[in-house]
Amino acid sequence: MSTTKSARRAGTGRTGDKVFSGAALGAGVLIVAVLFAVAMFLVIQALPTFSAAPADITGGKGFVSYIFPIVVGTLIAAAIALVIATPIGVAVALYISHYAPRNMARGLGYVVDLLAAIPSVIYGAWGATFLASQLKVPYQWLADNAGWIPIFGGPASGTGKTILTAGIVLAVMVLPIIASLTREIFLQTPMLHQEAALALGATRWEMIRMAVLPFARGGIISAVMLGLGRALGETMAVALVLSSGPMIASLIRSGNQTIAAEIALNFPEAFGLRLNELIAAGLVLFLITLLVNMVARWIISRHKEFSGAN
Amino acid sequence: MSKRIDVSDLNVYYGDFLAVEDVNITLDAKSVTAFIGPSGCGKSTFLRTLNRMHEVIPGARVEGKVLLDGDNLYADGVDPVTVRSQIGMVFQRPNPFPTMSIRDNVLAGVKLNSRRMAKSDADALVEKSLQGANLWNEVKDRLEKPGSGLSGGQQQRLCIARAIAVAPDVILMDEPCSALDPISTLAIEDLINELKDEYTVVIVTHNMQQAARVSDKTAFFNIAGTGKPGKLIEFAETATIFNNPGQKSTEDYVSGRFG
Amino acid sequence: MATLMTERKRSALTRGRLPKSTPWVVAASSIVVAAALMSLIGFNVFGWAVLSAVLFAAGNVVSSAVVEGRRKATDKLATSLVLGAFLVALLPLVSVIWTVLVNGVPGLLAPGFLGTSMKGVTGAIDNASVANHTPVLGGVYHAFLGSVLITLWATLISVPVGLLTSIYLVEYSDGNKFSKVITFLVDVMTGIPSIVAGLFAAAFFGLVMGPGTKTGFVAAVALSVLMIPVVVRSSEEMLKIVPNELREAAYALGVRKWRTILKVVIPTAISGIASGVTLAIARVIGETAPLLVTAGFATQINSNVFAGWMASLPTFIYTQIMTPTSPSNPDPSNQRAWAAALLLILLVMLLNLGARLVARIFAPKTGR
Numbered sequence: 001m002s003t004t005k006s007a008r009r010a011g012t013g014r015t016g017d018k019v020f021s022g023a024a025l026g027a028g029v030l031i032v033a034v035l036f037a038v039a040m041f042l043v044i045q046a047l048p049t050f051s052a053a054p055a056d057i058t059g060g061k062g063f064v065s066y067i068f069p070i071v072v073g074t075l076i077a078a079a080i081a082l083v084i085a086t087p088i089g090v091a092v093a094l095y096i097s098h099y100a101p102r103n104m105a106r107g108l109g110y111v112v113d114l115l116a117a118i119p120s121v122i123y124g125a126w127g128a129t130f131l132a133s134q135l136k137v138p139y140q141w142l143a144d145n146a147g148w149i150p151i152f153g154g155p156a157s158g159t160g161k162t163i164l165t166a167g168i169v170l171a172v173m174v175l176p177i178i179a180s181l182t183r184e185i186f187l188q189t190p191m192l193h194q195e196a197a198l199a200l201g202a203t204r205w206e207m208i209r210m211a212v213l214p215f216a217r218g219g220i221i222s223a224v225m226l227g228l229g230r231a232l233g234e235t236m237a238v239a240l241v242l243s244s245g246p247m248i249a250s251l252i253r254s255g256n257q258t259i260a261a262e263i264a265l266n267f268p269e270a271f272g273l274r275l276n277e278l279i280a281a282g283l284v285l286f287l288i289t290l291l292v293n294m295v296a297r298w299i300i301s302r303h304k305e306f307s308g309a310n
Numbered sequence: 311m312s313k314r315i316d317v318s319d320l321n322v323y324y325g326d327f328l329a330v331e332d333v334n335i336t337l338d339a340k341s342v343t344a345f346i347g348p349s350g351c352g353k354s355t356f357l358r359t360l361n362r363m364h365e366v367i368p369g370a371r372v373e374g375k376v377l378l379d380g381d382n383l384y385a386d387g388v389d390p391v392t393v394r395s396q397i398g399m400v401f402q403r404p405n406p407f408p409t410m411s412i413r414d415n416v417l418a419g420v421k422l423n424s425r426r427m428a429k430s431d432a433d434a435l436v437e438k439s440l441q442g443a444n445l446w447n448e449v450k451d452r453l454e455k456p457g458s459g460l461s462g463g464q465q466q467r468l469c470i471a472r473a474i475a476v477a478p479d480v481i482l483m484d485e486p487c488s489a490l491d492p493i494s495t496l497a498i499e500d501l502i503n504e505l506k507d508e509y510t511v512v513i514v515t516h517n518m519q520q521a522a523r524v525s526d527k528t529a530f531f532n533i534a535g536t537g538k539p540g541k542l543i544e545f546a547e548t549a550t551i552f553n554n555p556g557q558k559s560t561e562d563y564v565s566g567r568f569g
Numbered sequence: 570m571a572t573l574m575t576e577r578k579r580s581a582l583t584r585g586r587l588p589k590s591t592p593w594v595v596a597a598s599s600i601v602v603a604a605a606l607m608s609l610i611g612f613n614v615f616g617w618a619v620l621s622a623v624l625f626a627a628g629n630v631v632s633s634a635v636v637e638g639r640r641k642a643t644d645k646l647a648t649s650l651v652l653g654a655f656l657v658a659l660l661p662l663v664s665v666i667w668t669v670l671v672n673g674v675p676g677l678l679a680p681g682f683l684g685t686s687m688k689g690v691t692g693a694i695d696n697a698s699v700a701n702h703t704p705v706l707g708g709v710y711h712a713f714l715g716s717v718l719i720t721l722w723a724t725l726i727s728v729p730v731g732l733l734t735s736i737y738l739v740e741y742s743d744g745n746k747f748s749k750v751i752t753f754l755v756d757v758m759t760g761i762p763s764i765v766a767g768l769f770a771a772a773f774f775g776l777v778m779g780p781g782t783k784t785g786f787v788a789a790v791a792l793s794v795l796m797i798p799v800v801v802r803s804s805e806e807m808l809k810i811v812p813n814e815l816r817e818a819a820y821a822l823g824v825r826k827w828r829t830i831l832k833v834v835i836p837t838a839i840s841g842i843a844s845g846v847t848l849a850i851a852r853v854i855g856e857t858a859p860l861l862v863t864a865g866f867a868t869q870i871n872s873n874v875f876a877g878w879m880a881s882l883p884t885f886i887y888t889q890i891m892t893p894t895s896p897s898n899p900d901p902s903n904q905r906a907w908a909a910a911l912l913l914i915l916l917v918m919l920l921n922l923g924a925r926l927v928a929r930i931f932a933p934k935t936g937r
Binding site: 361363393396398399401408409421423469472473 | 743744814815816820821822825836837839
C-alpha cells in the first residue's frame, strides 16, 4: 500500500514545482533585464549627443549649456510644489486622521485617495485654462509691490502661464499624494503611545507631537520624497501650464522650462541628433529622480530605529 | 495503516545554532506518545523534523536518521512531499483554509494534489474523515459553508479530519489544544484516544495533565540554559514519568517545581 | 456635601477654562469686524470669509492664551492651522472637480460624442459649428478605444510579470541577495518618470523595429514599465500577510509548493491582489506623457495595437487644448477636451470604486 502510494505521489508534480519556481524566478530576472535595458537604451541613444560638435546642439553651445537651464527649471518647479504641498498635505492628513469627526474621516480619506488618482493631464488642463488667468492679477500686484525681489521681477506675465503657476499646479497635484500616504502612516501610530500621552495630561497637539509625529517621521519623509519624484518627472501639468522660455530668475514672467515638458513638447517632431538630445535629457531626469529616491531611502533607514516601527 | 518511527542520533540546526542535540527515540505504532518540557526546549522543533516540516523554516537542517518502518526520511532522493503525505500534522492554532468550504477543507489534501475522484467517493471520504474526527454530526448539514465559520474547537477537529483524509500512517500534533477552551480540549482528547486504534499519534503539550490523560509513553525534553541545545532527558511509560521518574529534572518538572 | 458639589456652577475641574459660548462669541465678532475692515478696502465675499476665519482663529488663540494658559493656546493654534490648511487644500481640488464638471458635462452629453471619432473633423467644420451655433461635431470613441486597448495590453504584460515576481520574492527567494536586488530595482522603477518610460519604449522599438515606430503596443510596453512595480509592490504586501499557518497546513498534507501557492496562498490573497491591480490600472490609464512619445496622435479609429498610430483619452485632451483643431475658434476643441477629461475622471473613479468592490467580493467569507 504505502510503496505504491509513495511511488505515485513522488511522480506527480515535481515538474510542476520546477516549472513554477522557474517562471517566478524568470519574472524576477525579466524585471532586472528590463531595468538594465531601460538604462542601456537611454545611454546608447543618448551617446551621439555627447560626441556631437557643440555647435550642432540646440542653443549651439554644447550639451551642458543646453541641459543646465532646464535642470534648474525642473528643480525650481519641484521646489515650489514641495514648499507649498508638504505643510498643507501633512496638515490635511493630520486633520483627517486626528481632528475630523470619525464618521467624516473615512469619507474624506476616500476622497483624498480619489484625488490622488486624478490623471495629471487634467490638473494641467485646469491650470492652463482656469488657474493661470486667475493668477494674472496677483502676479501684477507682486510685480508692482515686490518687484525689487528678483523672483518677483516684472513685468508680470500677461497670461499667467509662468513657472510659479506650474509649481502651484504641481503642488495641487502632489498634495493628495502626500496627504494620502501620510494619512496612512498617521493611522498606523500605535494607539498605546497616543493613549499614554493623553493619560499624562497632554493636549491633543502635545499628544500629536509626542506620539504621532515621531512615529511618522520616516513615513512623512518618504511621502514627500515620492511627491518630489512625481513633481520632478511630471510632464503634462508643466507642458500645458508653462509658456516656456530661457532661464530667468523671475517666477512670474514667462520663461524657464522643465526637462519632462521639454521632451514632451519636442519629441513628436524630433529626428536625428535632436532625438538623441532629448533622450539624453531623459537620462539626466532619470538620474535626478534616482538620486532623490536613493536619498529618501537613506533618510528613511536612518530614522527607522527611532520611529518605533519596523 | 500505522507505522513506527525510529530516531537515531538526531541533531537539528538553525543555521549554525544547534537547537536539538542527539535524540534517540522509538515511537511505537498504534500508540500515543507525548512530548513535554519547558518552552524553547526544542520539542516542537523535533516534532517538525519527523515529517520534514522544519525545512519550511529557512536555514533549518538536520543530521541523523529518522526511520519510518525502516525507511529513512532523510535518505537521498526522498521527496519531503511524499513524507508529509504519510506523516500528517495538526498545528497549535486551528488553520482551516479560509477560501474553502468545510467539505473542500476535508478534501484539500486530495484535491490539491489534483487527484481525480468520483463525487460518491469524495462524499464517502468526507463523511468518514469527519466521523473520524467526531465532527460529522455537527457539520453534516452545512458542508458547503466556510470552514472559518466554525468554533475554535470545531475548526481544530476539522483540521484533524483534513489530516486523516489523506490516510497518513502517523499524525503529529503540535500543542493542538493550547488555543482551545476546556470543553473543546476534552473533545480533542477523546478523539486522540480513538485515533490511536488506527494511527501512530505524537503530541506535543504544555499541559502535563493532558499528557498523563492521553499518552501511553512520554518523552521529557529540557534545555540547560538559553543558547544551549535542547535534549531528550527521559523517555518512558507515561505512568513511570509521572510517578517514578528516573531523572531529578524530570521529577522537578512534572511535580511543578519549575517550568 | 455631594449635592452641594454637583450644584456648584463652576467646579474645580472647570476652573481656568473659557465658558462654552466663547467660540461663538469670537466667531460672531470676527465676522462683524471682518465685514467692517473689508468695507474699508473694497468688499468681496471671498476676502470677507478668509479674513473672518483668520480673525476667528486669532481671537480664539489669544483668548485661550489669556485665560487658559500657553499650552491650551498652542493646542488651539495647532487646531486652527490644521483646519485652515485643510480648507486651503480643498479650494483648488474642489475647483479642479468643478471646472471639469462645468466644462465637461455639455460636451459629454453632446450627441455622438461617445460614438464617433475625430476623422474628417477639421478646423473648417469647427468654425462652421461656431458660426452657425450648431452642435460641436467629433467625438472621443477612437481615443476611448485606444485607452482601453493600450491599458488592456499593459495589464496583460504587467500582471503575470508582476505577480510572478512577487511570488518569487515572497515564496521562493528566502530573502537571498537576488531578491534584495529585485526589491531595490522595483523601488527604482517606481521612481522612473513616466516620460522616461515612454522614451525607453520608443528607443527600444526604434532600434528593433526601425526608427519612429509608434503603435499602441509600444505604448503598452511603456505603461508596463510603470505598472509592473506597482503590481509587484501591492501583490508582495498581500502575499506577505497570508498567514504562514495556511502554507504549513498545506505542506503537512503533502501538497506541493506550487499547488500550495496556486490553490491556497493566491486564493487567500486574491482580494488584495485584484484591488491592487485595479488601482494600478487606474494609475496608468491616465498617463499622458509616455503615450505622446510612443503611440502618436490619431484622429480615427484604430483597433490594432500592433500597427498604426493610436489615440488615447489623455493625449486627446492634451492635443485638443494645446493645438485646437481650429486655431481661430478653440471653443469646440476645449469642449471636447473637457468632456474627455470628465470621461477620464469617471473612468478612474469607477476603477477606484471597482477596486474596493473587488476586494469585498473576493474577500474570504467567514460565514458566521
